[in-house]
Amino acid sequence: MKKRILSVLVSVAAFSTMIFVPGIDVTASDSEPIMVDGSYLTHEDSSTGNTLSNARGEYLMTGECSISKAGLTRVYSYASTTANYSIDYIMTIGYVEQYHPDVEKWGQVDYYYDDIENTYYLSLDKSVKVDRGYYYRTRANHIVRHNGVYEETASATNGIFLP
Incomplete structure (x- = not known):
């Protein structure tokens, strides 16, 4: 008789657990970041982009750009160009772009540029x-x-989110 009561209690406990304990929802998550025009959409505080190593030329060594959060409604943007040695002319143009989810494209918010002669390096920045x-x-x-x-090349950062 004790075995039968114990068996009924275990059965009732198992049945109650199935009914009253919520199941674990196992679904595939979209953990893959979205890429738009070569840039991933991230929730990082900053991002840096460099020119590809095969973009090097006889005179152009590399280009770099970065973006970082600079407050609730500001981003800090930076861009630089490096030549292999002192050359006649360097120009760097930086663009701050906003992702428009309705058309799934980047749109220009602001830009900045500078040029210089007889040097090997130029960097500039802007708070936007x-x-x-x-x-x-x-x-x-x-x-x-x-x-x-x-010689010309380009670089781009990943997108950072301003909540």
């Missing part, structure tokens, strides 16, 4: 006021000229 609730990235063009020969 932006709207919250969007992703932002920096994209840059890196241009050099020496002895009448132009």
